[in-house]
Amino acid sequence: MTETRSALVVDDERDIRELLVLTLGRMGLRVDTAATLGGAREMLLREKYALCLTDMRLPDGSGIDLVQEISTRHPNTPVAMITAFGNVEAAVEALKAGAFDFVAKPVDLTVLRDLVRHALMLGTHRQQIATSAGPRLQGDSPAMAQLRQTIAKVARSQAPVYIVGESGVGKELTARSIHEQSARAAAPFVPVNCGAIPTELMESEFFGHRKGSFTGAHADKPGLFQAAEGGTLFLDEVAELPLSMQVKLLRAIQEKSVRPVGASSEVGVDVRILSATHKNLEKLVDEGRFRHDLYYRINVIELKVPPLRERRDDLPNLAESILQRLAIPHQRATPKLSRAAFDALASYPFPGNVRELENILERAMAMADGDVIEASDLHLPARGAEMPPPASPPPASAGLAFNAAPPTSLDDPRLDPRNLSPGDTAGSALPMYIEQMERAAIEKALQDHRYNKTKTAAALGITFRALRYKLKKLGID
Numbered sequence: 132m133t134e135t136r137s138a139l140v141v142d143d144e145r146d147i148r149e150l151l152v153l154t155l156g157r158m159g160l161r162v163d164t165a166a167t168l169g170g171a172r173e174m175l176l177r178e179k180y181a182l183c184l185t186d187m188r189l190p191d192g193s194g195i196d197l198v199q200e201i202s203t204r205h206p207n208t209p210v211a212m213i214t215a216f217g218n219v220e221a222a223v224e225a226l227k228a229g230a231f232d233f234v235a236k237p238v239d240l241t242v243l244r245d246l247v248r249h250a251l252m253l254g255t256h257r258q259q260i261a262t263s264a265g266p267r268l269q270g271d272s273p274a275m276a277q278l279r280q281t282i283a284k285v286a287r288s289q290a291p292v293y294i295v296g297e298s299g300v301g302k303e304l305t306a307r308s309i310h311e312q313s314a315r316a317a318a319p320f321v322p323v324n325c326g327a328i329p330t331e332l333m334e335s336e337f338f339g340h341r342k343g344s345f346t347g348a349h350a351d352k353p354g355l356f357q358a359a360e361g362g363t364l365f366l367d368e369v370a371e372l373p374l375s376m377q378v379k380l381l382r383a384i385q386e387k388s389v390r391p392v393g394a395s396s397e398v399g400v401d402v403r404i405l406s407a408t409h410k411n412l413e414k415l416v417d418e419g420r421f422r423h424d425l426y427y428r429i430n431v432i433e434l435k436v437p438p439l440r441e442r443r444d445d446l447p448n449l450a451e452s453i454l455q456r457l458a459i460p461h462q463r464a465t466p467k468l469s470r471a472a473f474d475a476l477a478s479y480p481f482p483g484n485v486r487e488l489e490n491i492l493e494r495a496m497a498m499a500d501g502d503v504i505e506a507s508d509l510h511l512p513a514r515g516a517e518m519p520p521p522a523s524p525p526p527a528s529a530g531l532a533f534n535a536a537p538p539t540s541l542d543d544p545r546l547d548p549r550n551l552s553p554g555d556t557a558g559s560a561l562p563m564y565i566e567q568m569e570r571a572a573i574e575k576a577l578q579d580h581r582y583n584k585t586k587t588a589a590a591l592g593i594t595f596r597a598l599r600y601k602l603k604k605l606g607i608d
Contacts, residue, residue, distance in 0.1 A: 135161075135230070136159075136160055136161070136162070136181035136182075136251065136469070137162065137163060137178065137179075137180055137181060138160045138162050138163070138180055138181060138182040138183065138184065138247075138387035139162075139163050139165065139171065139174055139175070139178070139180045139182070139183040139184070139185075140155070140162055140163070140164045140165070140183075140185075141164070141165045141168070141170075141171040141183065141184065141185035141186060141189065141197065142166070142184075142185070142186040142189075142213060143166045143167065143186065143188075143189055144186070145371065146237070146448060147186070147213070147238070148164045148166070148496050149240070150238065151164075151184060151243075152164060152416050153536050154240055154243060155247065158244065158247060158248075160181070160247075161571075163178065163180075165507070166190070167189055167191045168190075168191045168192040168193075168194075168196065168197055169191055171183075171185065172197075172200070173202075173470075175201070175204075175205065175491040179205075179208070180205075180208050181208070181209075181211070181250070182208070182209055182210075182211070182213070182247060182250045182251065182253060183201055183210040183215065184210075184211050184213060184234075185197050185198065185206055185210060185212060186212075186213045187212055187213065187215070187295070189216050190281065194212055194213075194225070194233065195224060195225060195272055197210070197521065198210050198212060198228045198229055198230045199228050199229060199552055200228030201229070202228065202230075202556040203236070204360050204402060205231075206287070208563070209231035209232075209250040209253055209287060209314075209469060210231055211230060211232045211233060211234060211246055211250065212232075212234075213226035213233070213234055213235075213236060213238070213294050214232045214234075214235050214411070215234050215235065215236055216466050219385075221233075222235075222387075222453075222532045223373060223431050224292035224463070225433060226288060226301070226431045226432070227432065227474055229251070229284075229288070230288065230290075231249075231250055231288050231289055231304040232246050232249070232250075232289035232290075233247075234440050235515065237272075238511065240267075241586075242387075242446075243266070244606065246256075248530040249315065250288065250300065250314065251314075252314040253287060253292060253313065253317075253328045254312030260433055264414055268276030268282075268293055268301065268304055268305065268308055269445065269446070269448060269449055269452055270442055270448065270449065271445065271446030271448070272295075272442040272443075272444040274437040274441050274442045275437070275445060276432075277326045278305070278436065278437065279308075279357075281434055281569055282305065282308050282312065282434070283312060283488055284378075285309055285312040285432050285434060286308075286309050286310075288315070288432070289403055289428070289430040290432050291384070291403070291404045291405070291406070291428065291431045291432070292306075292405045292406075292431070292432045292433075292434055293318075293407070293429050293430040293431075293432070293433050294306060294405065294406065294407035294408050294434050294436060295340060295407070295408075295433060295434065295435045295436070296409065296435060296436035296437075297409055297438050297482075297484055298483065298484065298486070298589055298590060299439075299483045299484035299485055299486030299487055300436045300438055300439070300484045301323055301436060301484075301485055302367065303367060303407070304410075305407075305434065305436050306320075306363070306405045306407065307320055307321070307322075307365075307537030309363070309405060310362065310363040310365075310405070313403070313440060313582045315361060315362045315363055315403060317358070317359070318359075318361035318362030318363075318568045319359050319361070319362040319363075319364065320359075320360050320362055320363050320365065321355055321359040321363070321364050321365065322365040322367060323355050323364070323365065323366060323367065323478070323584050323602075324367045324368055325366055325368050325369050325370075325372050326369045326585065326589065326594055326595045327584075327585045327595045328373075328374055329596060330376070330596075332333065333372075333373070333376045334376070334379065334392055335348075335354065335392050336351070336354060336355060337354050337355050337356060337376075337379075337380070337383070337389070338354040338356060338379075338383070338390060338391050339351070339352050339353045339356075339357055339391040339392070340352050340354075340391050340392035340393050340394075341392065341393035341463060342393075343393065344391075344393020345393075347391070347555055348392075348393070353391075354389065354391065356389050356402055357389070357398070357400060358384060359400075359608070360401060361401050361402075361486040362402065363402070363403045363404075363405055364403070364404055364405070365405045365406070365407070366403045366404065366405070366406040366407070366429075367406075367407050367408075368407070368408050368409075368410075368589060369406040369407065369412075369429065370408040370410040370412055370415055370421060371408075371594060371595075372421075374376070374421075374422065375523070376398060377421065377422045377425050378422070378468075380425065381424060381470075382423065384404055384425075384428055384429070385424070385428065386403070387399060388400060388402060388403075388469070394449075394538045396478055404429060405531070408430045409589065412426060412547075413426070414429070414524075415492075416482050417435050421465040428602040432524070434449045437558075438484050438490070439481040439483070439484045439488065440480055440481055443477065446477060446488075447473070447477060449485065449596050450468060450473070450476065450492060451465075451487065453488065453489050453492050454466050454468075454492055454496070454504075457492065457493055457496055461496075463502075464502050465502075466496055466499060466502050466503065466504050467497075467502060467503050467504065468503075468504050469503055469504065469505050469506065471505065471506040472504050472505055472506045472508065472509055473497075474506070475506040475511055476488075476491075476511075477510055479511050483590075486559060486580075486586075487579075490579060490580075491509055491511065492504075493559045494509075494510060495508040495509050495510070498510070503555075510573075520595070549564075566607070569601065570605050571608065572591065573587070573591065573598070573601060573602070573605065574607065577592050577607075584598055584599070
């Protein structure tokens with residue numbers, strides 16, 4: 132079958148134009164060329180193109196201007212920038228302007244062919260992908276409408292996207308939606324929680340290893356980069372990566388290749404990087420806890436996911452949808468919220484966002500007597516219940532009563548050494564109360580997050596490894 136799609140090549144160097152015409156022609160594309168910005172604009176008025184390749188520097192202007200114009204006036208035409216070798220700033224500027232991807236001079240034909248294939252797939256499957264991916268992010272509020280519009284834009288690009296949002300807002304769903312609306316939709320989407328991988332195993336997990344490279348390496352094993360080949364690698368909680376791993380990750384992203392542990396050579400990888408964290412990554416950069424060069428490499432496009440309190444109009448449909456989904460495994464009718472129950476939810480601040488809403492409704496379904504959930508079934512935390520005001524200090528002679536409620540914060544007056552009797556100060560009362568406080572906080576967090584240790588660690592603000600240590604120390608199973 133004859134290929135009817137065409138491409139536009141914009142470059143003032145004849146050799147480059149001829150090389151690209153030959154390469155794209157062998158891929159079955161009809162190719163038009165222009166040597167100037169003005170010539171490209173005339174071509175775009177007459178023809179619809181499946182792809183445009185433009186140089187950064189043109190005799191009558193910048194290729195960035197062309198990228199912006201095509202992104203605005205011809206949103207279905209992916210445009211890639213040709214940049215000078217090593218000019219990362221220009222590449223990032225092009226991606227932010229709306230470029231699909233970039234390729235450096237001298238042009239690597241293998242990289243170019245991969246770029247073209249992804250661009251053509253984007254055009255071919257755009258409607259089908261958008262239709263199948265739509266229902267994942269629910270809500271019709273202005274905030275969600277804006278988020279979906281932004282996702283549709285960034286999905287057309289190959290640029291790294293940094294997803295910002297509080298815990299529980301749906302950062303992974305956002306990443307998955309970007310993948311499913313992109314040209315990489317048919318390839319794997321591989322999510323990884325960076326805080327859940329032990330430091331000593333990170334290099335092997337990310338890049339793979341060769342048989343015999345270390346004790347227990349009984350066979351070759353591909354890493355996460357290889358598993359996501361042709362698709363998307365989603366680095367959740369990227370702030371948890373140790374500095375030593377950040378260096379290796381930066382190199383893998385820049386070079387588009389990885390070296391498995393025990394291998395003598397690197398392996399090329401074709402992966403788009405999406406990342407997310409609930410922490411302030413810019414602050415961590417200022418504190419020297421996250422590399423600034425990696426931060427700027429993964430944060431080409433920043434995408435903010437709104438918290439539930441900024442999209443309260445979505446609460447009725449969200450609650451109904453969650454209840455329907457929760458009812459299916461139990462083969463029961465979908466419960467309804469009473470007016471009082473809905474009013475209680477509507478006035479609750481949801482610090483844990485959509486994930487907390489799911490937990491509250493799942494618990495309420497178990498507590499409800501029938502198919503109507505009442506306000507009392509929700510068991511919503513009272514405002515400020517987690518951190519009550521300190522009680523009046525007990526008299527020094529009273530000591531510490533071990534059947535009393537455990538302290539709720541480090542400000543609890545019972546933990547002030549001035550309020551301990553001499554025997555308590557010399558003994559183990561304070562450590563025991565601190566242990567009780569830790570135990571209570573960890574057990575509550577585990578219950579709130581359905582005993583998911585990764586989410587529990589994130590909610591407590593500690594690493595996954597620190598949580599494992601605490602569980603073992605406190606004997607919590």
